[in-house]
Amino acid sequence: MAEAAASTRKLYGYELSSNSVRIAALLNEKGLDYELVVVDDTKAPEFLAINPLGQVPAFQDGDDILFESRAISRYIAAKYRSTGTDLLPAAPSAKLEVWLEVESHHFYPAVADLVYELRVRPRLPGGAPPDPAVVDGLARKVADVLDVYDAHLGAGNRYLAGDQFTLADVNHMAQLFVMSLTPRAAELVAARPHVQAWWDEISARPAWKKTVAALPLPPA
Template sequence: MVLKLYVSQHLGGGGAIVAMVLAEKGIPYEPIFVDLDKKETKTPEFLAMHPFGQVPVIDDDGFILYESRAIGRYLAEKYADRGPALLPTGLQAKAIFEQAASVESSNFAPAFLKVVREALVKPRHGLPVDHAVIDETLVALAEKLDAYEAILDKQKFAAGNEFSLVDIFYLMYAPLLASRAGIDVMTKAERPNVTRWWNELIGRPAWVKLQAEGYN
């Protein structure tokens, strides 16, 4: 049975990073598009898979899993022998990986999500945009990226010198803002290490292909 990936009709976000893991690993799957505007994630059938009524969700031959970061870990471990490793081995390497994953989820993602809500979600629903929130959040985010600049001065990728699942997590929101709202904070002259890292991520063949298919 081919793995099923339930994603929004507005491609991007968590669905895009799950698709990226699948692409990097060369895992065949069937995308099933769920219309959020029609509240298709709130039907009894969908809520039986995801009690919070969100996407993405995967159905791997009857095994249902939601939350994009959890899905990424599951796929990377199940298909460890395909494509890039994505998950490290060894106690210390795993600890560094989890440290980097925690940094992404607690420092990077919340700030970007706040800007996404103002710059992308509100306009789609005809709601007024609070530009002050965007400006203040981008200033705070720039300070966080200064720390990334120091980290990436010592290593090639987010969790070390090897491309990993953590790097894929960063593709959740930043490309959306750049492509749909023209807000690009990842490629600034004052942060050459962040720029180098970011350009390598968005230049990966799997990501370029997904963009061409409309995942961002």
């Protein structure tokens, strides 16, 4: 299959959508050019023609249109495997499959709820300050999940799938980043030395720095 030209690769989303950032980070890691199409109204007919579920991100690669960020990430990692960083192990990897699922079902929901309470809800029209009791409960859920990560990373795993930086690591970066902007980051990340060392290493990658540099971050 011929590689799609950069002009036909389009990421539909917006800069502060963590799932859109997930795909931007992956495209940067692969060294692939793309056009960001900012979606102001996910229920507009023209966008629903691309993603009938009315959610970002969506991705167009030539004639192929995909939605659901994790499906998009698997597609890019596989189709463009020989381009940029190879994010898939040479042989089937149990660790890769497990940690892709852990991110989806445990890490992302816990972190997303905490970030929403701390950074999103207060900025909504009529939004109230974060409820300390709610925040404490959500932070405990994140802590329980990160304890599992710290044990895994401390058991001789440089990255989630072992010694190779893979799609499993990339899929965590956007949510780890937004969590790092919250006042609970120190107790949740820095207090877990193996998680902190992992985050320090993966967030120092040039592709991730390029991704973050493009984000119009609101004040804390």
